[in-house]
Amino acid sequence: MRCDFADSLLQGYFDCELSPASVDEFEHHLEDCAACARELVELDILSAELKVTPLYEVAPPSLKKRIRASIRPVTQTTAVPQQIHWHWLAVAAVLVVFITAGWGLRSAFHADDYRSELATEMVDAHVHSLQSAHLTDIKSNDGPTVSGWFKDKLRFAFPIPDFANDGFALQGGRVDIVDNRSVAVLVYTRRAHPINVFIWPSRERGTSPHTGSLQSYQWIDWRKGKLEFCAISEASAADLQQLQQLFIE
């Protein structure tokens, strides 16, 4: 039989992760528990075996090279060695095609289309956060706590209101990536539906909100001050509009 402590204190003790008080508690327990004493020895042997065996696999040099190359702008391709020159030329050619095609489209593009594109990306992020059960990095309904967590992670400041009294309870927040930028995400729930509110800095001037729906999700996008917001949820469009009103008040 294994001791009840085997799954908790024993591991923490072995890994030197316990507080001094817990260390005392466990050492006191160890005086009487032969099972834990035996398991500590087994852990030691296992850990030693894992450490002396070269199991760690380092990245091949070619991987580091490829990563370095891929974060360099295309304009610096002259510095790229000959063997991958063709690869870069191909990338450049594709880019030229895209940009050319892009120009044609751009002229016909409305701000709304740009918004829809962003909304698509954010709906994907929303769905991913639900599927991976990774809605929040910081789970708290306390604005200052959430704000403290975001403080050293993003370069812009934003409000973190809790609208629990209005039926939108703050759950926490996380950092996500949208349009190649790190954005803040505040998570609320409305009648058990999670709502992701994406927030990022914007230089555009405030406009009236835009709304839309994608798959079974509603989105509403608005600007206030130097920030742009986009809320996404399975909750109703009316719910999202209410949340948007609360944000801009």
Added chain:
Amino acid sequence: MNDFDAEDRLRFEQLVLPHVDAAFNLARWLLRRREDAEEVAQEALLRAFRFFRGFHGEDVRARLLQIVRNTCYSWLEKNRPRELMVEFDEELHLQSVTNPESIAITKNDRERLTRALEALPSRFREVVVLRELEGCTYREIATIMSIPIGTVMSSLSRARRQLHLTLADPTSKEAVREM
């Protein structure tokens, strides 16, 4: 706004690139194949490049490994969904790899340990890799796997127990019963 400036690249090269080995190692053990690990680690690093652009926290390695882990699981879902399903059935999985041919005959220590480690369900495998190979703290593991610290401890416990039993006597059905 999509072009990365020199400062972003320099920061990334200084802060994140030193952890490429950690990224590759985790991907290799999660995916169990070097070729796949190379592909997925590269994808994860590019995602990380965008992420770290606006990130000013301190736990760079943990954040990078979190991205690597999520990228690995997305890749597995897409490319080897059956593997993830099989892993829910731990007994079946353990039995299939603890047959005498796969472990007992293997004399080489590295191969023996590799097989034992690869036989663990992925969530147990990653907790062992992060702790024993990468030397992460419980807090870092909790961040990377998005689980509470209590779950880090219980996962480590079960993973180590299973490894120990498999290594002690790979033909024993004890390993299966104990889990």
